[in-house]
Amino acid sequence: MIKLCSCIIVLFLIFGGCAPILQSFEEKRLAGLEFERAQRLEDERKFPEATQEYLALTQKYPSTKIALTASLKTAALYSNFNNPEMDIQKAFAWYRKILNSDVSAAEQERVAHSLGLVEQILELQKEMAQAQKENGLLVAENRQLLLGNNNISAELADKKLQIEALESQLQQVSEALAKMKEIDVNLSKSRRGQ
Numbered sequence: 001m002i003k004l005c006s007c008i009i010v011l012f013l014i015f016g017g018c019a020p021i022l023q024s025f026e027e028k029r030l031a032g033l034e035f036e037r038a039q040r041l042e043d044e045r046k047f048p049e050a051t052q053e054y055l056a057l058t059q060k061y062p063s064t065k066i067a068l069t070a071s072l073k074t075a076a077l078y079s080n081f082n083n084p085e086m087d088i089q090k091a092f093a094w095y096r097k098i099l100n101s102d103v104s105a106a107e108q109e110r111v112a113h114s115l116g117l118v119e120q121i122l123e124l125q126k127e128m129a130q131a132q133k134e135n136g137l138l139v140a141e142n143r144q145l146l147l148g149n150n151n152i153s154a155e156l157a158d159k160k161l162q163i164e165a166l167e168s169q170l171q172q173v174s175e176a177l178a179k180m181k182e183i184d185v186n187l188s189k190s191r192r193g194q
Contacts, residue, residue: 054070
């Protein structure tokens with residue numbers, strides 16, 4: 001009976017002690033397969049799908065080398081201009097998160113360089129947004145000037161019509177005055193002739 005209990009305890013210790021190793025091995029195998037799937041999507045230029053797969057890896061296997069690599073891939077995809085879901089703010093956040101994690105000095109230098117580039121892109125985006133805002137203001141001001149010019153042009157056209165009408169009336173009055181003068185001259189001649 002003691003032998004049987006000893007065997008059960010030994011088997012329990014052996015299988016119980018090996019279970020975490022087997023689980024860890026199985027986790028590594030599954031993580032590797034999931035990483036390969038994400039890499040395949042990235043190779044096929046399906047960047048949004050690849051990003052989602054890498055994000056899932058960072059959440060499913062935190063504090064692992066695969067999570068670190070998936071984090072780097074996530075940051076790189078968020079800063080990829082070919083990615084229709086490119087998001088420089090998210091890339092910045094991921095690079096900051098990686099930089100604040102436990103990475104080697106070489107990896108820190110590479111991430112710091114990438115972070116610097118992303119910061120430059122963010123600064124350029126801010127400048128571009130400001131330039132677009134200023135351009136929008138200039139366009140609005142230009143429209144106002146054009147409307148003002150159109151109003152002035154309309155007023156000038158209206159004044160021109162008024163001047164033409166007045167000139168026409170002046171011409172008619174001048175003609176009427178010339179006729180009256182002719183009539184007056186003829187009347188004067190006819191009175192002298194009598």
